[in-house]
Amino acid sequence: METVTLSAGHASALSAGDTAWLLAATALVLLMTPGLALFYGGMVRTKSVLNMLMMSFVSIALVTVVWLAAGYSLAFGDDTFAGLIGGLDHLGMAGIGPADVHGTVPTLLFATFQLTFAIITAALISGAVADRARFAAWLVFVPVWTLLVYVPVSHWVWGPGGWVSASLGALDFAGGLPVEITSGASGLALCLVLGPRLGFKKDAMRPHNLPMVVMGAGLLWFGWFGFNAGSALRADGLAAAAFLNTLTAGCTGLLGWLLVEQRRDGHPTTLGAASGAVAGLVAITPSCGTVSLLGALVVGLAAGVLCSYAVSWKFRFNYDDSLDVVGVHLVGGIVGTVLIGVFAARGMTGGAEGLLYGGGFGQLGRQLVAAAAVGAYAFAVTYGIGRALHRVMGFRASEEQEHTGLDLTVHAETAYDHGVLGHGAPVSSSVLHSAQKAGSQP
Amino acid sequence: MKLITAVVKPHRLDEVKTALQELGVHGLTVTEASGYGRQRGHTEVYRGAEYRVDLVPKVRIEVVVSDADAEPVIDAIVAAARTGKIGDGKVWSVPVDTVARVRTDERGEAAL
Numbered sequence: 001m002e003t004v005t006l007s008a009g010h011a012s013a014l015s016a017g018d019t020a021w022l023l024a025a026t027a028l029v030l031l032m033t034p035g036l037a038l039f040y041g042g043m044v045r046t047k048s049v050l051n052m053l054m055m056s057f058v059s060i061a062l063v064t065v066v067w068l069a070a071g072y073s074l075a076f077g078d079d080t081f082a083g084l085i086g087g088l089d090h091l092g093m094a095g096i097g098p099a100d101v102h103g104t105v106p107t108l109l110f111a112t113f114q115l116t117f118a119i120i121t122a123a124l125i126s127g128a129v130a131d132r133a134r135f136a137a138w139l140v141f142v143p144v145w146t147l148l149v150y151v152p153v154s155h156w157v158w159g160p161g162g163w164v165s166a167s168l169g170a171l172d173f174a175g176g177l178p179v180e181i182t183s184g185a186s187g188l189a190l191c192l193v194l195g196p197r198l199g200f201k202k203d204a205m206r207p208h209n210l211p212m213v214v215m216g217a218g219l220l221w222f223g224w225f226g227f228n229a230g231s232a233l234r235a236d237g238l239a240a241a242a243f244l245n246t247l248t249a250g251c252t253g254l255l256g257w258l259l260v261e262q263r264r265d266g267h268p269t270t271l272g273a274a275s276g277a278v279a280g281l282v283a284i285t286p287s288c289g290t291v292s293l294l295g296a297l298v299v300g301l302a303a304g305v306l307c308s309y310a311v312s313w314k315f316r317f318n319y320d321d322s323l324d325v326v327g328v329h330l331v332g333g334i335v336g337t338v339l340i341g342v343f344a345a346r347g348m349t350g351g352a353e354g355l356l357y358g359g360g361f362g363q364l365g366r367q368l369v370a371a372a373a374v375g376a377y378a379f380a381v382t383y384g385i386g387r388a389l390h391r392v393m394g395f396r397a398s399e400e401q402e403h404t405g406l407d408l409t410v411h412a413e414t415a416y417d418h419g420v421l422g423h424g425a426p427v428s429s430s431v432l433h434s435a436q437k438a439g440s441q442p
Numbered sequence: 443m444k445l446i447t448a449v450v451k452p453h454r455l456d457e458v459k460t461a462l463q464e465l466g467v468h469g470l471t472v473t474e475a476s477g478y479g480r481q482r483g484h485t486e487v488y489r490g491a492e493y494r495v496d497l498v499p500k501v502r503i504e505v506v507v508s509d510a511d512a513e514p515v516i517d518a519i520v521a522a523a524r525t526g527k528i529g530d531g532k533v534w535s536v537p538v539d540t541v542a543r544v545r546t547d548e549r550g551e552a553a554l
Contacts, residue, residue, distance in 0.1 A: 269487060
């Protein structure tokens with residue numbers, strides 16, 4: 001491997017190849033959040049699609065600022081207390097310059113790569129509260145939640161001395177715990193705080209644009225290669241194996257979901273195909289760098305089948321997880337995290353083995369403990385944040401706003417020109433304020 | 443004069459238009475409509491949740507003709523719109539007192 005040794009007393013060797021790959025991977029992961037915005041946006045009704053897009057898009061800006069200010073330091077700074085949280089040495093990225101190296105890549109790049117994970121995790125939660133969250137409350141929720149939930153959990157799992165990896169010995173390659181289980185459990189907590197949409201289980205709330213959903217799923221899948229294969233932090237064989245496992249599980253997830261639909265509902269649906277691929281990708285996220293190819297096939301299939309049933313639980317148990325963050329990310333995340341205990345292969349992990357390859361029940365137990373601890377922590381803390389914000393500023397849009405739609409009432413926009421009969425669109429419009437200064441037109 | 447209104451299946455619109463042109467009808471108005479009769483709706487499935495869609499998309503065709511043309515026009519619409527299946531729609535007519543052409547202010551049948 002070609003390496004570039006830095007001068008100025010840095011012992012670590014920076015690899016140009018690894019750095020090039022991680023630069024590209026970071027951009028790929030960032031693209032997932034606009035992809036998620038389209039995936040979610042297509043699933044809501046026309047009156048709140050812009051708000052749905054905005055909740056994801058604004059997370060990019062909010063999480064970036066809070067991550068650079070304190071998040072990175074608390075997540076990846078040296079451990080300060082029992083593997084629970086990092087230190088404050090790098091507040092505002094203090095002490096980290098272009099010459100610093102993490103492994104074989106610049107520390108600044110590593111921090112940015114990790115930042116893109118924090119962004120999409122916050123954005124994922126928005127699907128649980130579609131159509132009814134106060135935008136102002138969301139703007140406060142995202143930074144607070146990032147610091148109190150995402151940052152500690154990512155320290156536990158990936159930070160130096162984090163208890164899940166260092167003490168417990170659970171494996172999570174690309175974020176089954178910090179990203180999938182955390183977002184799913186948090187989504188469940190937040191939709192319980194806000195309560196169901198007006199007309200939940202009574203009115204038809206059909207997705208308004210399935211092509212948008214499919215395009216969003218495609219962008220997510222594309223970006224997921226950066227997410228998973230990038231998590232190797234090197235351009236090597238492990239990255240290639242994670243890449244192939246990612247493709248594989250997305251495919252078997254898609255097929256698993258369609259299989260259930262064909263047998264249960266009589267029709268293989270477009271939304272089912274998009275959802276199944278995402279479910280498979282969710283489940284392979286923790287396991288892409290730890291399981292065999294056979295493992296990836298089973299992990300994807302199991303997630304596709306299980307999640308296609310799990311999305312119906314909200315109707316039975318009366319929680320309006322509007323876009324199925326629980327059914328896909330919590331359930332899929334648990335499937336992928338736990339199945340590492342079955343399919344972990346020594347060739348991938350370098351040591352730990354799952355039940356199927358003679359490793360006994362030890363790893364399976366560690367995976368279960370990690371999943372339960374992270375899920376419980378994320379649920380409890382998010383519920384607390386949600387209740388507090390609801391009390392202080394109100395987290396739920398007014399009934400009138402919700403009926404009219406958040407696009408018009410919050411953002412003063414409508415996504416589509418529906419003509420004269422469109423919802424809330426003016427019958428005839430005239431310019432009230434021109435942004436251009438007088439005299440700029442000839 | 444008569445106002446003839448037809449609510450028919452959207453995919454029969456072109457046939458109805460052609461039939462009316464052959465009869466020498468010079469103008470008509472088409473609007474998208476939705477509703478249900480005996481056809482009721484259909485079922486859609488999203489992530490396993492079934493939705494009953496009661497209101498089925500239709501087109502509403504409106505045309506004003508002279509009293510003498512009314513019956514042949516209704517016959518033509520019925521023949522062109524029919525598929526023989528439930529949900530083919532309805533055609534009805536009502537008397538019209540007056541019609542004015544906006545551009546010239548002609549009145550009555552001259553304005554048709």
